[in-house]
Amino acid sequence: MSVNSITRRKFMKSCGKVTATAAATAVGPYVDSAEAMELSEGGRDFSPTTGAQREVIPSACWQCVARDAILCYVENGRLVKIEGNPKSIRNRGRICAKGQAGISQLYNPDRLLYPLKRIGERGQGKWQRITWDEALNLLVDGGEIAGTKVKGLKALREEGTPEKFMFHYGRMVGSDSAIIKDNFLPAYGTKTVAGHTTICEGAKWVAQELTWGKHYDVNDVEHTNMILNFGCNFYEAHTSHIQLAQRAVNAQARGVKLVTFDVRLSNTAARSDEWIPIRPGTDGAVALAMCKVIMDEDLYDSDFIETWTNVTPRQLKDHLAQYTPEWAEGISGVPAARVRTLAIQFAKANPGTCVSYRGAVAHYNGVENERAIKMLDAICGHIDVKGGTCHGVGAKFSYPKASGHPVGLKIIDGFPGQIAYPTHHVDHQVLKMIKDGRNGRPDIYMIYCYNPAYVNGGCQENIDILKDEKLIPFFVSVDIAMGESTHLADLVLPDVSYLERWSWDNMVSYEMVPEFYLRQPVVESRGECRQFQDVAIEIAERLGIDLGFESTVDFIKRSCKESGVDFEYLKKNGVWHAENAVPKYLSYSEKLNESAYAADDILFDKATGVYWNWTKSNAKNKEEAVEKGYTDTKYGYEGYVGQKIGNAVFGGFKPDKINKSGKFELYSGFLEKSGFCPLPSYIPVPEHQDLKNGEMILTTYKVNVQSQSRTQNNKWLTEIYHENPLLIHPETAAANGINDGDRVLVKSEIGTIEAVAKCTEGIHKSVVSCSFHCGHSQHGEYASGKKTVVHQCEPDCGRKWWKGIGVNPNWLIPSKPDPIGGQMRFMDTVVSIAKA
Amino acid sequence: MPSYDIYHLPALNWMIALYFFFGGLAGGGFLLSFWAGYGKENSGHLARASAQITPIALIIGLLLLVFHLGHPFRFWLTLTTFRPSSVISWGTWVLTLFMIVSTVYAFLWRINKGGSAKVLGWLGVPLALFTSIYTGLLLMQLSGSPLWDSALLPWIFLVGGLVSAAAVSVLVLTLTGHEPAEPFFGLKRYICALVILELVMVGSELVALYTGSAESARVANMLLIGRFSVWFVGLQIIVGSVLPLGLLILAGAFRSRILPVLVSVLLLIGVLTVRFVVVFAGRISL
Amino acid sequence: MAYNKATERCKSVTSRREFIVASAPAGLAATVLATQKPLGNVHRGARDKCYGMVIDLRRCIGCHACSVACKSEFNVPLGVWRSWVKITEDGKYPNVRRTFLPKLCNNCRKTPCISVCPTGASHYDEHGVSSINQNKCIGCGLCVGACPYKMRFVNPEKRIAEKCTLCMHRVAKGVAPACVNTCVGRARVFGDFNDPESEVSSLVRTNKTATLRPQLGTKPQVYYIGDFDE
Numbered sequence A: 001m002s003v004n005s006i007t008r009r010k011f012m013k014s015c016g017k018v019t020a021t022a023a024a025t026a027v028g029p030y031v032d033s034a035e036a037m038e039l040s041e042g043g044r045d046f047s048p049t050t051g052a053q054r055e056v057i058p059s060a061c062w063q064c065v066a067r068d069a070i071l072c073y074v075e076n077g078r079l080v081k082i083e084g085n086p087k088s089i090r091n092r093g094r095i096c097a098k099g100q101a102g103i104s105q106l107y108n109p110d111r112l113l114y115p116l117k118r119i120g121e122r123g124q125g126k127w128q129r130i131t132w133d134e135a136l137n138l139l140v141d142g143g144e145i146a147g148t149k150v151k152g153l154k155a156l157r158e159e160g161t162p163e164k165f166m167f168h169y170g171r172m173v174g175s176d177s178a179i180i181k182d183n184f185l186p187a188y189g190t191k192t193v194a195g196h197t198t199i200c201e202g203a204k205w206v207a208q209e210l211t212w213g214k215h216y217d218v219n220d221v222e223h224t225n226m227i228l229n230f231g232c233n234f235y236e237a238h239t240s241h242i243q244l245a246q247r248a249v250n251a252q253a254r255g256v257k258l259v260t261f262d263v264r265l266s267n268t269a270a271r272s273d274e275w276i277p278i279r280p281g282t283d284g285a286v287a288l289a290m291c292k293v294i295m296d297e298d299l300y301d302s303d304f305i306e307t308w309t310n311v312t313p314r315q316l317k318d319h320l321a322q323y324t325p326e327w328a329e330g331i332s333g334v335p336a337a338r339v340r341t342l343a344i345q346f347a348k349a350n351p352g353t354c355v356s357y358r359g360a361v362a363h364y365n366g367v368e369n370e371r372a373i374k375m376l377d378a379i380c381g382h383i384d385v386k387g388g389t390c391h392g393v394g395a396k397f398s399y400p401k402a403s404g405h406p407v408g409l410k411i412i413d414g415f416p417g418q419i420a421y422p423t424h425h426v427d428h429q430v431l432k433m434i435k436d437g438r439n440g441r442p443d444i445y446m447i448y449c450y451n452p453a454y455v456n457g458g459c460q461e462n463i464d465i466l467k468d469e470k471l472i473p474f475f476v477s478v479d480i481a482m483g484e485s486t487h488l489a490d491l492v493l494p495d496v497s498y499l500e501r502w503s504w505d506n507m508v509s510y511e512m513v514p515e516f517y518l519r520q521p522v523v524e525s526r527g528e529c530r531q532f533q534d535v536a537i538e539i540a541e542r543l544g545i546d547l548g549f550e551s552t553v554d555f556i557k558r559s560c561k562e563s564g565v566d567f568e569y570l571k572k573n574g575v576w577h578a579e580n581a582v583p584k585y586l587s588y589s590e591k592l593n594e595s596a597y598a599a600d601d602i603l604f605d606k607a608t609g610v611y612w613n614w615t616k617s618n619a620k621n622k623e624e625a626v627e628k629g630y631t632d633t634k635y636g637y638e639g640y641v642g643q644k645i646g647n648a649v650f651g652g653f654k655p656d657k658i659n660k661s662g663k664f665e666l667y668s669g670f671l672e673k674s675g676f677c678p679l680p681s682y683i684p685v686p687e688h689q690d691l692k693n694g695e696m697i698l699t700t701y702k703v704n705v706q707s708q709s710r711t712q713n714n715k716w717l718t719e720i721y722h723e724n725p726l727l728i729h730p731e732t733a734a735a736n737g738i739n740d741g742d743r744v745l746v747k748s749e750i751g752t753i754e755a756v757a758k759c760t761e762g763i764h765k766s767v768v769s770c771s772f773h774c775g776h777s778q779h780g781e782y783a784s785g786k787k788t789v790v791h792q793c794e795p796d797c798g799r800k801w802w803k804g805i806g807v808n809p810n811w812l813i814p815s816k817p818d819p820i821g822g823q824m825r826f827m828d829t830v831v832s833i834a835k836a
Numbered sequence B: 001m002p003s004y005d006i007y008h009l010p011a012l013n014w015m016i017a018l019y020f021f022f023g024g025l026a027g028g029g030f031l032l033s034f035w036a037g038y039g040k041e042n043s044g045h046l047a048r049a050s051a052q053i054t055p056i057a058l059i060i061g062l063l064l065l066v067f068h069l070g071h072p073f074r075f076w077l078t079l080t081t082f083r084p085s086s087v088i089s090w091g092t093w094v095l096t097l098f099m100i101v102s103t104v105y106a107f108l109w110r111i112n113k114g115g116s117a118k119v120l121g122w123l124g125v126p127l128a129l130f131t132s133i134y135t136g137l138l139l140m141q142l143s144g145s146p147l148w149d150s151a152l153l154p155w156i157f158l159v160g161g162l163v164s165a166a167a168v169s170v171l172v173l174t175l176t177g178h179e180p181a182e183p184f185f186g187l188k189r190y191i192c193a194l195v196i197l198e199l200v201m202v203g204s205e206l207v208a209l210y211t212g213s214a215e216s217a218r219v220a221n222m223l224l225i226g227r228f229s230v231w232f233v234g235l236q237i238i239v240g241s242v243l244p245l246g247l248l249i250l251a252g253a254f255r256s257r258i259l260p261v262l263v264s265v266l267l268l269i270g271v272l273t274v275r276f277v278v279v280f281a282g283r284i285s286l
Numbered sequence C: 001m002a003y004n005k006a007t008e009r010c011k012s013v014t015s016r017r018e019f020i021v022a023s024a025p026a027g028l029a030a031t032v033l034a035t036q037k038p039l040g041n042v043h044r045g046a047r048d049k050c051y052g053m054v055i056d057l058r059r060c061i062g063c064h065a066c067s068v069a070c071k072s073e074f075n076v077p078l079g080v081w082r083s084w085v086k087i088t089e090d091g092k093y094p095n096v097r098r099t100f101l102p103k104l105c106n107n108c109r110k111t112p113c114i115s116v117c118p119t120g121a122s123h124y125d126e127h128g129v130s131s132i133n134q135n136k137c138i139g140c141g142l143c144v145g146a147c148p149y150k151m152r153f154v155n156p157e158k159r160i161a162e163k164c165t166l167c168m169h170r171v172a173k174g175v176a177p178a179c180v181n182t183c184v185g186r187a188r189v190f191g192d193f194n195d196p197e198s199e200v201s202s203l204v205r206t207n208k209t210a211t212l213r214p215q216l217g218t219k220p221q222v223y224y225i226g227d228f229d230e
């Protein structure tokens, strides 16, 4: 059906001169009984005032990590509407409330529009507007900030200490990351680079790296027969929210059973067939007990266990003997009978899938919880099968990479010896490490899309460190708005928002077919905002470094060319996937041809059965590689080729960041070596073991209409969600003399906040819970009730009708890592409450 | 049952509440004047005074109504159309007619042509009655709120209009130096009866709300013990009705200028509060 | 919750003024005259369309994507909404229920909102949709109070009454409404109830459906599948 045919038919109809049949003939294939008008789901939009069709530009959302494909509608150079891109096989034309509200992110009245230099004390809020040239001179050549001299990037490099430039990012993905992390930073020479994964879901990835290799698991709910959900709120959050939520709704409509373990009634729990309240930090116990039931009942997939894991059913049965459902009930509060029934149903689901997220992993025992949950999937044979728990498939762009031998300060992996496998670093301890100083301190600390003063635990400590010019001489922030951390910076570089940005992107695909997609500017950059990737290219130029590409667009074009993707096609359509691609299940069982592992540099490691290319590892020569073996050679995993099983060699479960074999390692030699139990086990959270009277556990959560710390100045979202009460069970409240609506003081070992108590039956009795997102002190009027220095009025100015701003629970949550992966323990804090 | 909902910014505001007050005052003033005109010999000045109230109150009311509109300058659109299903359409037309009739009526009293005025009064009475009850009818058409969805509302408004007109007349006459035989210009029993009637109707309204739906019971609670209790129980019932009623009954023949002034002011506060409570509590429960 | 019979749906009703005799409390029956209350304008036949929606609450995840899509499609100012999701919770731990109820204009076939309008700004348009003529509206706000579903508001910027238009500016050009377009759960289905072949018609034929406050007799054209708390 073409655009013209509809408008013409409509036109004739409203003229009333043409009969239905005549109209039908006139427009060809379109059958006009007035009723039979088929509506297209989207792809076009019109001005409600003039009726004119709106110009459409495909791009990609970035309001949260899920990064869905979008269509942006523009009217007279102004973005007026965002929809999902119906061509996307991932989000299938749908986007969430945050994605819909992207316009208010772009036109946020508190957007930073030009570079700023601090002129008062840190955090005093006194700024001087400067030009980009002045800003980059200051950054590259050093200069004076509020009377104090600071070194620039050039000096650090010339002095041979490029590692004293630290780059700390929050969200940075796709080509944005490829340009900075794989080009700019190594070319400059620094490896003092940290991200935010351990304040996110780091323990989940570490657990996966220890067992099945590269992270990002995809729950193939579209084809599953049962969903067990441990601590994920996928109808509101999750890193692939739109993809997963849509498919889960379809599954539920097919009658698939969804059971959710959560400490509170999330929307996901509410939409589940069953919500099972659970004591915080005990998901592992439940999963282990389910494993035991399944092993005892002989419902396990012996083929998978014998062939693809590194344990035998016997070993598992012996190990699991301790974890009876009754034991699990004592630990978690989940009735033993439910554990038993659900375990049996799950094993028989053929296949089922276990969803898990931050509720299961943001704990002291997060890695073990995730390993237990993965074991539950594995012993049932639900791994990588259609409808099971699969290895994520995302677009693989090839792109230019800088060579170089960057060096780094040892401050990104936490305190030495504290964390066993900080494969995603220990981001929330970076500032503590800087304060500690024993492993050196950066001279220049640059944050990018990161708000440590708000999102890390322990706000006060973070603020104190960031404010201290002795600890951090030169603090630079790349941001789009005046967030709590940026507010403390010396130099502020205004980035473009995602709607003014160029990048290719590659988020995993729940179709199990990789989707290549592009983010492109839909309007001109506001003010003097510049995409930081372009700024980095200019900085490199000023330092005399040739990155080999001129601009972000140039880099993207080169990447597309290298990857065999048509850039122009992406510009026009937003998304692309190979037409002949088929969903990639059971990739581990792919047999390798001899030619794949018969090369000269490829060694066979007898101990593990792994074929590996030693030249990609850190081994100096072949002899060293042979002598040390695959497992003990640093970066051995980089050279992994395949896994020998019987007489054949398979792709296997490819390792990432840890030199595990190509098997699904239920038994982890690595953990054994570092003093943990090699088989998935239950580790109690120490602080939860003897709670005193009146003490309870504080957990936090995300809500469907807010993203992290970044959307609260978005009027359309904050209009819906602007206050975050402290959820508490009525009985717990009564026991503490608290009534619904009371103002309460919540106290932890590091601080006290005031919140409003909200009694609800939908929460575990040992828990109080408070969402993350609210309680800003900066970011702008909608977020904090205060305009920032850069505020510019917009048409809705003065129409803000709500008053409260809520509270930030991170003032209470101390920055503490889990001992295996360094995960920030957001859901473990013990608190007491009293009437304010 | 906890629930979360989003509410619109309200459409009706203080101007509408005041408009209701002045509309009622206008209608009440006319009826009072008509009644006084046919009353005892010495009630001529009462009839005359209250006749003057009507057009003034009407003008103020109409101005309030017009400026309450989102587009005041489109008001003429209501005069080029007549929509029988719309109470406000009727209202606009009737009020315009009433404006003309009551102005002539007031003028006749002013130039001491009481006799002709009384004749014209027969034409004005139905218009005045309509004006008094019409604001209540108008709210009744707004089925969104249980408080407004009440058949008693027009009659509460009518009685309130009569009370306010009596109070304003007493106030005006007292302050302009009239010294009648009785401080309330013979209106004491009339006022008492009206206030009692109003209290009974308000009571029945509450009963109706409590026996109605859960939603309407919530509204009643809001009035009696909730966020409107200070206004409703405190100002409307106690200060605006019970107190003046008590003063009227107990004061006897107490000859003082303060008392009628005080009672009138209290009564006016009461009548005004009714309008505000109805509009504001009604729109909240929307 | 009363369930509508399929046959009652969208019949074009002949223009007949319906009166409800407001009941006065017994004690006062004598003092109070019975008042007659016109219920609403009735959609007169002739038009061939009966647009509306079926919202399958079993698929709704309460995500508010619809609420915000609608805000941005029409740049709706802060403080007012054409569509939103009501959330209710009940039950006792651990059997707690939370329900989501997305709301929009019901495109009623008998509309109190149209009958109160003094200027005729509120009317049924050429698509048979309950609409507001922006040039005729004086912003008196009466229709806002008249809609028993709280679907109307006075736009604080334009100062005229507005509400969900069922996205007729898109539908007329062959595209589904903005909220339907983004509905994450695919709970919202738009269509013509007069077309027996349409998805909405078939959904109401094959499912138990309910409308909001059917006792008011407004004949809403938004049908819900699944349980809800109004």
Ligand SMILES: Nc1nc2c(c(=O)[nH]1)N[C@H]1C(S)=C(S)[C@@H](COP(=O)(O)OP(=O)(O)OC[C@H]3O[C@@H](n4cnc5c(=O)[nH]c(N)nc54)[C@H](O)[C@@H]3O)O[C@H]1N2
Binding pocket: A064, A065, A098, A200, A201, A230, A231, A232, A233, A234, A236, A237, A238, A239, A240, A241, A261, A262, A263, A264, A266, A278, A279, A280, A281, A282, A283, A357, A358, A359, A360, A699, A700, A701, A702, A703, A704, A705, A706, A707, A708, A769, A827
């Ligand atoms: N709307 C929205 N979506 C988002 C984001 C956002 O900010 N907003 N952020 C994105 C990002 S970066 C991430 S990492 C994901 C996170 O996605 P999720 O992990 O799904 O979301 P969270 O709210 O962090 O935590 C999930 C749930 O864990 C529960 N929980 C807490 N403690 C426990 C426990 O001990 N056991 C169990 N079983 N449950 C527990 C919480 O009550 C909460 O409902 O979401 C992504 N999507």
Ligand SMILES: Nc1nc2c(c(=O)[nH]1)N[C@H]1C(S)=C(S)[C@@H](COP(=O)(O)OP(=O)(O)OC[C@H]3O[C@@H](n4cnc5c(=O)[nH]c(N)nc54)[C@H](O)[C@@H]3O)O[C@H]1N2
Binding pocket: A169, A170, A171, A196, A199, A200, A201, A448, A449, A450, A451, A452, A455, A456, A478, A479, A480, A481, A482, A483, A484, A495, A496, A497, A498, A532, A700, A701, A702, A707, A708, A709, A710, A772, A809, A810, A813, A826
């Ligand atoms: N208590 C508690 N704390 C949590 C969580 C929780 O559930 N509970 N969730 C955790 C999780 S999962 C995560 S991932 C982290 C996230 O925390 P962060 O990594 O800090 O991410 P955001 O809060 O999304 O964004 C940080 C800043 O980036 C800026 N920004 C937004 N868009 C852009 C852009 O285009 N360019 C640039 N340069 N800057 C931009 C915003 O102004 C914002 O202040 O928070 C963690 N903190």
Ligand code: SF4
Binding pocket: A061, A062, A063, A064, A065, A066, A067, A068, A094, A095, A096, A097, A098, A099, A100, A240, A241, A242
């Ligand atoms: S889930 Fe929502 S905010 Fe996140 S990328 Fe998708 S549409 Fe954007």
Ligand code: SF4
Binding pocket: C104, C105, C106, C107, C108, C111, C112, C113, C114, C130, C146, C147, C148, C149, C150, C151, C152, C163, C218
């Ligand atoms: S829902 Fe309200 S605004 Fe919409 S047609 Fe019905 S009465 Fe009118």
Ligand code: SF4
Binding pocket: C116, C117, C118, C119, C120, C121, C122, C132, C136, C137, C138, C139, C140, C141, C142, C143, C144, C160, C161
């Ligand atoms: S606000 Fe506009 S549409 Fe509504 S009743 Fe008044 S004139 Fe009619």
Ligand code: SF4
Binding pocket: C069, C070, C073, C082, C083, C104, C105, C163, C164, C165, C166, C167, C177, C178, C179, C180
């Ligand atoms: S149909 Fe259009 S106007 Fe109505 S709620 Fe949906 S998006 Fe809003």
Ligand code: SF4
Binding pocket: C059, C060, C061, C062, C063, C064, C065, C066, C067, C085, C100, C102, C182, C183, C184, C185, C186, C187, C188
């Ligand atoms: S978009 Fe769809 S699923 Fe989400 S709240 Fe609205 S109706 Fe429900």
Ligand SMILES: [Mo]
Binding pocket: A199, A200, A201
């Ligand atoms: Mo995250």
